Amino acid sequence: MPIIIRPARREDVGAIAAMLADDRLGRARERIEDPLPQSYFDAFEAISRDANITLVVAEDAGRVVGCLQLCILPGISSQGASRALVEDVRVATDRRSLGIGEQLLQWAIAEARARRCKLVELMTHQSRVDAQRFYERLGFAKSHFGMVLRF
Incomplete structure (x- = not known):
C-alpha cells in the first residue's frame, strides 16, 4: 500500500510529538507524557488556523510514520518573493x-512551486550529519549560517 501524505489531524498530534522526541536533541525539547501536554494541542490549533502553515503526515496502512511542517513566508526581498520554509521533518x-522522507520533501517542493515560492529553505542541526546528506541528495545546498536565540 502506498504512503499517503495528508494534512495532520488532531488525533495525529501524539504520533507527531513522539517522532519529534525520538532522538537526542528531541528528547531534550519534548515532553512525552500520558496525557500529552495541552501545549501540543494548542500549537496544532494555531497551525490549523494559519493559511500559510501546513502540517502534514505520511500515513502507511493507517499508521502515522512521518511528518513535515511547511511555512509559506511572504517577503519584500527578492522582488517580493515568497519562500517556503520546511520544518520538523x-x-x-x-x-x-x-523513501518516506523523500516523499514528504517532494510533496513540500511541489506545494512550494504551486504557491509560487521562489525557493525552499530548511535548517537542520549541525549534528544531524545523516540528515544533511539526505537533503543534499535531494538538491538542497548549504548556503547560510544559522543562529538561534532561545528564551
Whole structure:
C-alpha cells in the first residue's frame, strides 16, 4: 500500500510529538507524557488556523510514520518573493531509509512551486550529519549560517 501524505489531524498530534522526541536533541525539547501536554494541542490549533502553515503526515496502512511542517513566508526581498520554509521533518525510526522522507520533501517542493515560492529553505542541526546528506541528495545546498536565540 502506498504512503499517503495528508494534512495532520488532531488525533495525529501524539504520533507527531513522539517522532519529534525520538532522538537526542528531541528528547531534550519534548515532553512525552500520558496525557500529552495541552501545549501540543494548542500549537496544532494555531497551525490549523494559519493559511500559510501546513502540517502534514505520511500515513502507511493507517499508521502515522512521518511528518513535515511547511511555512509559506511572504517577503519584500527578492522582488517580493515568497519562500517556503520546511520544518520538523521526521520519519518513524523503524521506517527510515524507505523513501518516506523523500516523499514528504517532494510533496513540500511541489506545494512550494504551486504557491509560487521562489525557493525552499530548511535548517537542520549541525549534528544531524545523516540528515544533511539526505537533503543534499535531494538538491538542497548549504548556503547560510544559522543562529538561534532561545528564551
